[in-house]
Amino acid sequence: MQSYLKELVKKVYRHPQVHVWTDATITEVTGYVGNFVTKVVSEGRTREVKHGVAVIATGAQEYKPTEYLYGTSDRVLTQLELEGEIVDKTDKVTGAQSVVMIQCVGCRQADRNYCSRVCCSQAIKNAHKLKEINPEMEIQIIFRDMRTYGLKETYYREASEKNVKFIRYEADTKPVVEAAGNGFKVTVPDPVLGQMMELEADLVVLAAAVIPSPSSADAGKFFKVSNNPDGFFQEAHVKLRPVDFAADGVFLAGTAHYPKHLTETISQAYGAAGRAVGILSRETVIASGAVCDVTESDCVSCGACITACKYGAISFHDTPQGKKARVEPILCKGDGLCNAKCPTGAIYLKHYTDEEIFAQIDAALPAHQEDHL
Ligand SMILES: Cc1cc2nc3c(=O)[nH]c(=O)nc-3n(C[C@H](O)[C@H](O)[C@H](O)COP(=O)(O)OP(=O)(O)OC[C@H]3O[C@@H](n4cnc5c(N)ncnc54)[C@H](O)[C@@H]3O)c2cc1C
Ligand code: SF4
Ligand code: SF4
Numbered sequence: 001m002q003s004y005l006k007e008l009v010k011k012v013y014r015h016p017q018v019h020v021w022t023d024a025t026i027t028e029v030t031g032y033v034g035n036f037v038t039k040v041v042s043e044g045r046t047r048e049v050k051h052g053v054a055v056i057a058t059g060a061q062e063y064k065p066t067e068y069l070y071g072t073s074d075r076v077l078t079q080l081e082l083e084g085e086i087v088d089k090t091d092k093v094t095g096a097q098s099v100v101m102i103q104c105v106g107c108r109q110a111d112r113n114y115c116s117r118v119c120c121s122q123a124i125k126n127a128h129k130l131k132e133i134n135p136e137m138e139i140q141i142i143f144r145d146m147r148t149y150g151l152k153e154t155y156y157r158e159a160s161e162k163n164v165k166f167i168r169y170e171a172d173t174k175p176v177v178e179a180a181g182n183g184f185k186v187t188v189p190d191p192v193l194g195q196m197m198e199l200e201a202d203l204v205v206l207a208a209a210v211i212p213s214p215s216s217a218d219a220g221k222f223f224k225v226s227n228n229p230d231g232f233f234q235e236a237h238v239k240l241r242p243v244d245f246a247a248d249g250v251f252l253a254g255t256a257h258y259p260k261h262l263t264e265t266i267s268q269a270y271g272a273a274g275r276a277v278g279i280l281s282r283e284t285v286i287a288s289g290a291v292c293d294v295t296e297s298d299c300v301s302c303g304a305c306i307t308a309c310k311y312g313a314i315s316f317h318d319t320p321q322g323k324k325a326r327v328e329p330i331l332c333k334g335d336g337l338c339n340a341k342c343p344t345g346a347i348y349l350k351h352y353t354d355e356e357i358f359a360q361i362d363a364a365l366p367a368h369q370e371d372h373l
Pocket of ligand 1: 024025026057058059060061062080118121122125210211213215216219253254255256260261262263265
């Protein structure tokens with residue numbers, strides 16, 4: 001992965017049309033598909049970028065556990081921290097005789113009820129690496145379900161063949177970690193043996209949850225795109241538009257969407273890039289004709305339509321008669337929510353006027369049926 005990244009970083013920096021700003025913060029986004037204007041502060045300088053599309057890839061982070069003595073001993077590590085120790089071949093790793101790994105830490109529970117997807121494979125990967133360093137090392141993985149899906153199942157089998165031991169636990173009988181001598185004692189009921197297991201460990205390694213990047217919520221607000229209850233971004237349609245947001249011209253890739261492996265992130269990034277280029281390759285953006293408009297003389301400036309619109313398509317503008325609502329047609333999705341809220345009927349959806357809808361109801365429900373109802 002490191003060599004792949006190194007090459008990619010080189011390509012990006014060398015490309016004459018790719019500009020990279022580090023330590024950058026977005027402070028404002030205005031506009032819409034084909035015509036965004038974003039203000040970015042980077043290294044003390046504010047720049048205004050005009051762009052046609054945006055790809056949001058704000059990523060995710062590893063949860064900092066509060067469980068299992070994490071933070072009280074430097075021998076209780078997360079899987080990511082263990083990876084760093086393995087790369088650096090530290091004494092902590094080379095000197096360890098026994099390692100206990102605990103899966104699903106901080107997720108698949110009431111407050112974070114999702115699977116972090118990468119941690120089972122990551123644990124197996126790290127177990128293999130530890131066995132390469134010391135084939136005699138005792139490695140026990142305490143898991144709820146081993147989700148080494150697809151071809152990663154092979155690594156799981158190979159780990160078993162190398163004598164990595166797997167012990168299942170239930171959500172309501174979590175393992176208990178206690179300090180014991182220079183190491184730890186881990187106790188957990190084994191549902192297969194029906195017995196309490198007591199394990200010794202020089203290192204305890206926690207498969208900590210993958211959580212959304214803290215800046216995802218801000219990025220979402222700037223581009224008016226939504227997050228799910230767990231804080232990851234919500235795609236427009238899980239099967240039909242998996243890299244699109246509901247807002248036109250904004251796409252997503254990577255773990256900002258949900259936890260996924262690098263290979264899956266890269267595939268999704270290709271998808272997002274393809275969708276983005278589809279828009280950029282056109283001279284003009286074609287919008288739907290079924291959009292809302294306002295009869296200004298009827299508008300009483302109550303703002304109900306502005307609050308109702310999920311796409312930020314309506315705003316006030318000054319007229320000689322005071323503030324009046326105005327619709328930006330390219331942002332309007334024609335869902336008509338604003339129509340239902342308007343107390344005066346000033347805002348209307350083209351091609352779906354009240355007269356047309358009433359006529360359809362009359363046609364669908366002949367007079368005798370209406371009487372019956
Ligand atoms: C703990 C953990 C272990 C993992 N283990 C594995 C593994 O073993 N194998 C595997 O294949 N995959 C693994 N993954 C998944 C893999 O890391 C991801 O698929 C991949 O890194 C996602 O890439 P990304 O670009 O979406 O996000 P990231 O790599 O998270 O990058 C997002 C970038 O956006 C930046 N950013 C965030 N917000 C803003 C903002 N507002 N403005 C500007 N920049 C911003 C961040 O600083 C970061 O540099 C793991 C993930 C985690 C969290
Ligand atoms: S990938 Fe494995 S360890 Fe991670 S949350 Fe899912 S089941 Fe638990
Ligand atoms: S809801 Fe109707 S009256 Fe109120 S601001 Fe919007 S268009 Fe004007």
